[in-house]
Amino acid sequence: MANEQITPPEVQTDDILRVNDPAFTLENVALVTGAASGIGRATALALAANGLTVAATDIDTEGLADTVDRAAELNLDGRIVEISGDLTVDADIETVVNEAATLGTITYLVNIAGAQHISPIEDFSMETYDHLHRIMLRAPLYLTKLCLPHMRDSADGRGCVGNMCSAHGHYVTADKVAYNISKFGLRGLTQSVAAEGDGRIRAFSVSTEYVKTPLVTDQIPDTAAQRGLTPQEVVSEVMLSESRSTEMMDPVEVANLFVFGLSQHGQHLNGGDLRWDGGMTLTY
Structure with missing residues (x-):
């Protein structure tokens, strides 16, 4: 489950909002x-x-x-x-x-x-x-x-x-x-x-807030190396530290x-x- 936070997902039809x-x-x-x-x-x-x-x-x-x-x-x-x-x-x-x-x-x-x-x-x-x-x-x-x-x-x-x-x-x-x-x-x-x-x-x-896009997820390894953190720690302690959410959008x-x-x-x-x-x- 942890990896889902830093992997950009594919769009599925059931995820899309349809309006009249x-x-x-x-x-x-x-x-x-x-x-x-x-x-x-x-x-x-x-x-x-x-x-x-x-x-x-x-x-x-x-x-x-x-x-x-x-x-x-x-x-x-x-x-x-x-x-x-x-x-x-x-x-x-x-x-x-x-x-x-x-x-x-x-x-x-x-x-x-x-x-x-x-x-x-x-x-x-x-x-x-x-x-x-x-x-x-x-x-x-x-x-x-x-x-x-x-x-x-x-x-x-x-x-x-x-x-x-x-x-x-x-x-x-x-x-x-x-x-x-x-x-x-x-x-x-x-x-x-x-x-x-x-x-x-x-x-x-x-x-x-932070969204699971390549622009964001590609920054994680560099930020992890720069701050001496694991990728998951970057997500929880840097990106989401001030959010009430527990995972990126x-x-x-x-x-x-x-x-x-x-x-x-x-x-x-x-x-x-x-x-x-x-x-x-x-x-x-």
């Missing part, structure tokens, strides 16, 4: 970034299971292909179309949006792609900072800028942007300055979209939050943050 929403159709497109693995893959699968066309993008082409293969294995009601692209390159971002627009009406944008680098501020490479910033904050802004006209020009002029924030968008831990800044910034982007959306285009963010649990938030059931969620952090930032 007349806008969840093949004609409407959800553009999902970071779709090659982890939360991005789970979200792409969950939205396709709810009948949407998903434009799945990532720089990892092999991972994207695996996401599409998994969708076929699960026999989902919607579809996933892979569009590879590098979110640090503006031309790629433009191509991704243009290609997504050929699949139907871009109605939903879900910014999930993320990266991590562990280093104290005085040793933090500015080149690395710029790279992480472009992926986690600048790209979501540019994607939003490009997708908003498609949402406004749709039949009902409605749309929604979902942003993957983090407990680190509410409080920070040491040695993650680029990640911390980006996640705080995403909450500002979310609220800015809500302020300009006239109630027809919504935006929300999702802030979670599964990616599909986060995906289900996006399904809910994008749907008509989230119609009053606008500019807000779904804080699903196991009490990490709210209890002592």
Whole structure:
């Protein structure tokens, strides 16, 4: 059982939240970034299971292909179309949006792609900072800028942007300055979209505790070596030390939050943050 805490799990159909929403159709497109693995893959699968066309993008082409293969294995009601692209390159971002627009009406944008680098501020490479910033904050802004006209020009002029924030968008831990800044910034982007959306285009963010994704689990061996702990001690004493939860979240649990938030059931969620952090930032 202990190993389940640090092994990214496969999405199963029974794990996916299904909602009744007349806008969840093949004609409407959800553009999902970071779709090659982890939360991005789970979200792409969950939205396709709810009948949407998903434009799945990532720089990892092999991972994207695996996401599409998994969708076929699960026999989902919607579809996933892979569009590879590098979110640090503006031309790629433009191509991704243009290609997504050929699949139907871009109605939903879900910014999930993320990266991590562990280093104290005085040793933090500015080149690395710029790279992480472009992926986690600048790209979501540019994607939003490009997708908003498609949402406004749709039949009902409605749309929604979902942003993957983090407990680190509410409080920070040491040695993650680029990640911390980006996640705080995403909450500002979310609220800015809500302020300009006239109630027809919504935006929300999702802030979670640690999730069993490759981005997280790949950090465990290095953290264990750095702190002289076992991998399981890293999970219990570092990652979950301030949470009331006893294990990390599964990616599909986060995906289900996006399904809910994008749907008509989230119609009053606008500019807000779904804080699903196991009490990490709210209890002592």
